[in-house]
Amino acid sequence: AAEIDRDGTSPEKLLSPVLSAFWDEPEPWTLETYRRHDGYEGLRKALAMSPDDLIAYVKDSGLRGRGGAGFPTGMKWQFIPQGDGKPHYLVVNADESEPGTCKDIPLLFANPHSLIEGIVIACYAIRSSHAFIYLRGEVVPVLRRLHEAVREAYEAGYLGANILGSGLDLELTVHAGAGAYICGEETALLDSLEGRRGQPRLRPPFPAVAGLYACPTVVNNVESIASVPAILNRGKDWFKSMGSEKSPGFTLYSLSGHVAGPGQYEAPLGITLRQLLYMSGGMRAGHRLKFWTPGGSSTPMFTDEHLDVPLDYEGVGAAGSMLGTKALQCFDETTCVVRAVTRWTEFYAHESCGKCTPCREGTYWLVQLLRDIEAGKGEMADLDKLNDIADNINGKSFCALGDGAASPIFSSLKYFREEYEQHVTGKGCPFDPARSTLWA
Ligand code: NAD
Numbered sequence: 001a002a003e004i005d006r007d008g009t010s011p012e013k014l015l016s017p018v019l020s021a022f023w024d025e026p027e028p029w030t031l032e033t034y035r036r037h038d039g040y041e042g043l044r045k046a047l048a049m050s051p052d053d054l055i056a057y058v059k060d061s062g063l064r065g066r067g068g069a070g071f072p073t074g075m076k077w078q079f080i081p082q083g084d085g086k087p088h089y090l091v092v093n094a095d096e097s098e099p100g101t102c103k104d105i106p107l108l109f110a111n112p113h114s115l116i117e118g119i120v121i122a123c124y125a126i127r128s129s130h131a132f133i134y135l136r137g138e139v140v141p142v143l144r145r146l147h148e149a150v151r152e153a154y155e156a157g158y159l160g161a162n163i164l165g166s167g168l169d170l171e172l173t174v175h176a177g178a179g180a181y182i183c184g185e186e187t188a189l190l191d192s193l194e195g196r197r198g199q200p201r202l203r204p205p206f207p208a209v210a211g212l213y214a215c216p217t218v219v220n221n222v223e224s225i226a227s228v229p230a231i232l233n234r235g236k237d238w239f240k241s242m243g244s245e246k247s248p249g250f251t252l253y254s255l256s257g258h259v260a261g262p263g264q265y266e267a268p269l270g271i272t273l274r275q276l277l278y279m280s281g282g283m284r285a286g287h288r289l290k291f292w293t294p295g296g297s298s299t300p301m302f303t304d305e306h307l308d309v310p311l312d313y314e315g316v317g318a319a320g321s322m323l324g325t326k327a328l329q330c331f332d333e334t335t336c337v338v339r340a341v342t343r344w345t346e347f348y349a350h351e352s353c354g355k356c357t358p359c360r361e362g363t364y365w366l367v368q369l370l371r372d373i374e375a376g377k378g379e380m381a382d383l384d385k386l387n388d389i390a391d392n393i394n395g396k397s398f399c400a401l402g403d404g405a406a407s408p409i410f411s412s413l414k415y416f417r418e419e420y421e422q423h424v425t426g427k428g429c430p431f432d433p434a435r436s437t438l439w440a
Pocket residue numbers: 067068069070071076079095096097098101184186206207208219295298322323324325399400
């Protein structure tokens with residue numbers, strides 16, 4: 001914090017609320033509030049362009065997918081073949097469920113019209129007349145709010161036939177999933193939406209070529225699509241003035257764990273965890289950061305040595321992890337890293353869809369080994385075995401779930417091998433309240 005003070009950077013200057021600009025107002029979710037904040041003005045500007053120019057504009061803005069992978073949004077739209085005679089679909093992935101990830105759900109709850117406006121713009125660009133929102137099914141209050149916002153948008157002429165007199169027709173369907181992590185993987189999501197058991201498909205073909213009902217389909221994250229109206233309304237240069245050259249713009253960072261001020265912080269890409277902690281009140285009183293994830297548990301963990309890593313795709317990548325969903329889970333020195341990794345791995349084992357052997361069997365074996373180590377029944381050879389099993393999952397499973405499960409194993413062994421060894425030599429967890437002075 002002292003260093004930031006010396007730079008004269010005030011906390012306010014670090015923030016760039018756009019999506020979250022009016023979340024604190026009464027009833028920010030209504031169409032009336034949204035319109036008061038220039039809602040649906042981006043759509044008017046988009047409809048004045050040709051679809052091709054619109055795609056080029058979004059491409060030029062440099063917007064990258066906010067679901068985790070950071071794939072350029074405009075480029076994804078451009079992949080949709082034109083004049084192919086097939087229906088095109090837009091599917092919004094709102095099945096947010098990566099551990100620690102909690103940005104799309106609050107965004108949908110507080111500002112659903114930014115997503116709906118973005119959907120209409122995207123559908124105009126890719127020449128689609130039917131869009132779907134695949135929402136994580138457990139969040140029933142969000143589902144209700146979304147239904148209400150869609151109803152409002154139909155009534156006001158932003159959805160349905162001849163939108164704003166442009167000749168664009170668009171139907172929007174909200175679909176609630178049944179609560180499976182794998183259905184956030186885009187092709188499993190499509191299978192689930194088609195009424196089948198959600199399991200990933202082999203890619204290629206990517207959804208842009210053969211997606212929903214084997215037709216060209218854009219699958220975009222909620223935050224990606226919700227960011228589009230502001231880019232149209234305020235201009236791509238305004239968007240590019242924030243963030244870094246290859247990762248421009250604003251984004252939502254979700255701060256959680258042992259921090260004084262958990263929550264959503266909207267800031268330019270490239271901000272650091274040190275700055276985010278500075279503006280949010282730091283770690284909880286009397287404690288220090290031990291390890292953290294830049295983008296949910298599937299991204300390799302960082303330690304307090306990485307506080308100044310720029311939180312954009314290139315910065316986090318260069319430091320050996322991935323920006324992912326920008327879910328910054330912070331753990332202090334009272335946390336047993338083996339226990340944290342065990343809990344995450346149990347999650348991945350439970351959520352493995354079972355389609356491919358490395359993930360189905362590998363995550364099961366990882367859990368067995370980790371539970372043994374945590375309980376003080378592990379052997380030194382188990383540490384290499386963990387690494388070996390993770391190596392046999394990583395890059396060898398059908399989809400990214402397996403890679404995600406392997407990543408906390410690799411990174412925790414890299415930074416905290418000694419702590420694993422202490423569990424073996426001490427025949428138990430050094431953080432166990434009954435054994436540790438930490439809890440005294
Ligand atoms: P990916 O890099 O394979 O693909 C990203 C997107 O780009 C996809 O939509 C894909 O269809 C498209 N794409 C990539 N190459 C393409 C090509 N050649 N042609 C056409 N389209 C192409 O990543 P992924 O496997 O889809 O997702 C992995 C990411 O998901 C991870 O970064 C992880 O952080 C994130 N994730 C997010 C959550 C969440 O809750 N939001 C949960 C788990 C994982």
